[in-house]
Amino acid sequence: MTASGWWEAFAFVWVIGFLNLTYAAGIALGVHPAAFLLEAFLFGGISLVLIAKPGENAHRIIFAPQTWAYGAATILSEIFYYLMIVFVPPADASVFMRVTILVTILLAWLVVGRRITGLRALGMVITLIGLLITGYFFPATHSAPFVAVTLAAAAFMSMRNLLAEFHPWNRRARTVIEKMRVTGLVVLATSIVGLAATVLLSMLMGNGLLPPLRAVPPAQQFLALPTIALALTMGCVIITTMQYLMFSSVVKITSENFFAVSSLSPLATLILQEAAVRFGLVGTAAAGWNILPFMLLILVGNLLIAWRGGAAVGDNLLAPVPVTQTREGMRR
Secondary structure, rough: HHHHHHHHHHHHHHHHHHHHHHHHHHOOOOOOHHHHHHHHHHHHHHHHHHHOOOOOHHHHHHOOOHHHHHHHHHHEEEEEHHHHHHOHHHHHHHHHHOOHHHHHHHHHHHHHHOOOHHHHHHHHHHHHHHHHHHHHHHHHHHEEEEEEHHHHHHHHHHHHHHHHOOOHHHOOOOOHHHHHHHHHHHHHHHHHHHHHHHHHHHHHHHHHOOOOOOOOHHHHHHHHHHHHHHHHHHHHHHHHHHHHHHHHHHHHHOOOHHHHHOOOOHHHHHHOOOOOHHHHOOOOOOOHHHHHHHHHHHHHHHHHHHHHOOOOOOOOOOOOOOOOOOOOEEEE
């Protein structure tokens, strides 16, 4: 059982890599992030609920106040991460999203008083140094818009991680299926509301009742073939697979070990990105292997953050999602 958990964690890393390339493909095709990701989470929510079944408490989960903040933070974090890949290749964006780990730990310390141990603090310092050095050598990261979308993505992803801990139904979920059910209902409800509001704004803009806003896609974007195709791929395949692999792996090998393995996702993204560029599958410029030393330095910091000195983590591994567990951040 433990061995399968490790394999699931490694598989999760590669799924993250494919997610990053999906974003790069969307940018190359001119897909608007709001239309794409609202539809992706709609399809992902439907897929998760079909697999896990709504359950008898579905309405309570949907109407819990925490659902809306949790779901909104989840969707917004992905929108801003997508925008990061507008500025830099996917592998670079995956590296810079490691700032989420630092923000999440600091928020947990400020909000709930979670202690930062010596090794974890050392890991945070090494990660920060790695990020600063990487940013220094990559001019694209010096622009104010890139810094803004990176900090926004990190902030929303960190809020999502903490909101997941405080969601009452997420805390009560004990099995993989229960976790998938709660996540599915959360993103389904918020994506429906978000999609309806965005379509309404788009229609008002199209009729000249509102000035054009770059944040709101034109109406044709919602029904464009690239948008629907990528949203279906993202929602029904990537989001659904990620949720299963993440929850199942955490049950079997603990959240700290899962986080340590997921720290390899920038490397997996780099490998897939270089292969995709070589075969002409995506239009992004290859970052090259020069970024690899910076990845390894940041990886060392991540491993120190995950290390608990061999201490037992406890039995209830899926109750609240641990703050070290980001979508890469956990990711990215």
